[in-house]
């Protein structure tokens with residue numbers, strides 16, 4: 422294990438790491454000062470102890486979907502001297518969904534704008550909070566076992582204009598399907614919202630949040646401490662949807678990342 426970590430570290434300090442737009446990476450370091458402030462693309466990223474080996478520190482590193490391509494330095498401290506790892510941001514390959522709609526339908530009604538803005542600010546303030554307590558110490562799970570109907574990252578092009586991209590993954594779910602917490606955490610938002618409909622957000626600690634949208638019923642409230650697999654509520658078709666499903670997503674240091682890719686990365690690099 423030690424040799425593997427050493428070799429892996431040697432390789433990454435030589436060549437750096439490739440990360441695609443919209444994806445994340447788990448970097449395991451032993452030679453890092455515990456209070457080291459890691460900087461990447463003007464974001465401060467606090468390393469956290471590996472739940473299975475407290476000598477190691479984990480850096481959960483998100484790369485924004487719209488990040489400029491190129492080389493970036495991830496900087497940290499070891500014995501008070503500055504070290505860095507080279508990160509190559511590569512082009513994310515995602516499908517395009519071309520939609521032709523009545524231009525009036527792209528924009529919400531005027532009387533809803535204030536509420537939408539308020540909801541956006543509220544969620545943003547949550548995602549910007551990097552709580553000290555780390556809640557998770559187990560592999561992450563999917564919120565339900567079902568077919569995926571829309572992947573993360575699909576570009577949504579309305580009338581030839583790139584409007585947005587799919588910020589999570591959609592699971593097929595009949596109204597009333599139990600939705601489980603992906604891991605331990607603290608419930609920080611339970612609310613009906615304009616776009617997302619019935620929404621639950623869980624804080625997993627240090628800037629990591631999981632989100633469950635379009636739900637029809639809640640079994641938790643703000644402040645609840647939940648365990649992995651605890652049922653948060655029932656799926657639905659609330660908000661702006663074309664049919665019933667669960668929209669599941671993660672925010673990491675207020676960056677939207679591919680949720681299933683993140684689960685695979687954490688589960689294989691930390692818990693294998």
Ligand SMILES: [Zn+2]
Nearest residue numbers: 589590591668
């Ligand atoms: Zn979705």
